[in-house]
Structures are given as structure tokens and as C-alpha cells.
Amino acid sequence: xxGVMQNPRHLVRRRGQEARLRCSPMKGHSHVYWYRQLPxxxxxxxxxxxxxxxxxxxxxxxERFSAEFPKEGxxxxxxxxxxxxxxxxxxxxxxPLKTSSYNEQFFGPGTRLTVL
Amino acid sequence: AQTVTQSxxxxxxxxxxxVTLSCTYDTSESDYYLFWYKQxxxxxxxxxxxxxxYKQQNATENRFSVNFQKAAKSFSLKISDSQLGDxxxxxxxxxxxxxxxxxxxxxxxxxxxxxxxIQP
Numbered sequence: 001x002x003g004v005m006q007n008p009r010h011l012v013r014r015r016g017q018e019a020r021l022r023c024s025p026m027k028g029h030s031h032v033y034w035y036r037q038l039p040x041x042x043x044x045x046x047x048x049x050x051x052x053x054x055x056x057x058x059x060x061x062x063e064r065f066s067a068e069f070p071k072e073g074x075x076x077x078x079x080x081x082x083x084x085x086x087x088x089x090x091x092x093x094x095x096p097l098k099t100s101s102y103n104e105q106f107f108g109p110g111t112r113l114t115v116l
Numbered sequence: 117a118q119t120v121t122q123s124x125x126x127x128x129x130x131x132x133x134x135v136t137l138s139c140t141y142d143t144s145e146s147d148y149y150l151f152w153y154k155q156x157x158x159x160x161x162x163x164x165x166x167x168x169x170y171k172q173q174n175a176t177e178n179r180f181s182v183n184f185q186k187a188a189k190s191f192s193l194k195i196s197d198s199q200l201g202d203x204x205x206x207x208x209x210x211x212x213x214x215x216x217x218x219x220x221x222x223x224x225x226x227x228x229x230x231x232x233x234i235q236p
Contacts, residue, residue: 041229042228043207043226056223089159104163104166109160112159
């Protein structure tokens with residue numbers, strides 16, 4: 001069973017461009033979480049999605065950021081008009097339907113976004 | 117909102133020795149989960165150990181164990197017989213008990229991390 005996959009692993013964008021980060025959850029997982037890690041910081045929760053639904057976006061910046069998890073295909077985190085402050089590592093995690101009380105989140109390897 | 121504090125930005129230990137990493141948290145909830153994650157230079161997040169708040173018994177996983185003090189809101193990680201491969205950033209994390217329909221759960225709240233150095 002392949003783990004959580006994220007691509008690209010590294011992404012370079014110039015200020016004002018759009019960044020699209022993809023996350024394929026583990027097989028059978030229907031919950032996806034996105035986190036952002038700024039340099040020298042811990043991970044910060046951004047958004048929690050189930051298939052075709054945004055459940056909790058309390059950690060998402062109000063502007064320029066959006067996320068989706070369509071019925072088919074990977075989850076996408078989209079950042080429009082990127083700025084230098086968006087440079088960070090973005091991690092995706094997935095968890096299965098509730099099979100245990102832990103609902104463990106399995107993390108992908110992350111996408112490092114660099115904004116020039 | 118919950119907060120997680122790791123007061124040790126960096127810790128150093130001799131190989132084969134024991135080291136304890138500190139974590140405190142703030143919450144008004146009575147039922148929750150606590151986790152320690154390891155992040156090596158590859159940046160992959162690896163779950164080390166987890167604890168359910170309603171369980172009084174401290175969790176253990178091989179050389180890793182926790183000291184969970186619910187009243188003090190403290191959740192420290194002890195690594196015994198430290199090995200070179202233990203060198204990494206260690207993050208303490210908190211999660212509320214699941215509250216969403218469909219079985220999902222809140223996102224994790226992380227501390228800022230402790231950089232663990234293993235001296236050969």
C-alpha cells in the first residue's frame with residue numbers, strides 16, 4: 001500500500017504566479033489535511049477536507065489560498081499570486097474512515113515551495 | 117484554542133544515554149490525544165508515540181516512552197539508549213477527540229519543535 005504522495009516535491013514560482021500542490025491520499029483514505037511549515041517552525045494546520053467537501057478551513061489564509069478534494073483525483077492546494085512569505089514546506093496528511101479512536105494521520109513527504 | 121509549547125529548542129545527548137524532551141499544552145477539553153512526531157532531515161513526519169488523555173497508563177514504544185501528567189498538562193518524551201538515527205526534530209502535537217460526522221477529526225496543533233543532537 002503506497003503511502004501519501006505529494007507532487008511536486010519542489011516548486012519554484014516567481015511573485016505573482018500561481019502554485020498548485022497535489023496530494024494523493026493513501027488508498028482507502030477519505031480524509032485529507034493540509035499543513036504549512038515555515039522555516040524553524042512547527043506545522044500549522046490549514047484545512048481539512050473530505051471527498052467533495054471542505055470540513056474545516058479555519059487555518060487557511062482568507063485570500064489567495066484555496067483547496068479542493070474532488071470525487072476523482074488528488075487533493076489540490078492552490079495559491080494564487082504567490083508572495084515571498086508563502087515560501088514554506090506544505091504537508092498533506094490522510095486518514096481513513098473512523099476505524100479506531102486515533103484516526104491516525106499519515107503524512108506525505110511535503111512540497112517545498114520557493115517564491116523568488 | 118489549544119496551544120502546545122516546547123521549551124527546549126535544542127537538546128544534545130551522548131549516544132546510548134537517555135534524554136527527555138519536554139512538552140506542555142493548554143486546553144479546556146477533557147478528552148483529547150497527544151502525539152510525538154519525529155522529522156529527520158528528509159522532512160518526512162514520522163509518528164513516534166501517541167497517548168489518549170483518558171488513559172492513565174503512560175504509552176511506550178520500544179525505547180520511547182512518555183510521562184503524561186494530565187493535571188499539569190505535561191507530556192514529555194523519554195528516549196532511552198539514544199542512537200545516531202534518533203537525531204531529528206521532534207514535535208509534540210495535540211488533537212481534539214473527533215467531532216465531525218463521517219469519522220473525521222480536527223487537525224493537529226504542533227509545538228515549535230526540539231532539535232535533538234546525538235553525540236557519538
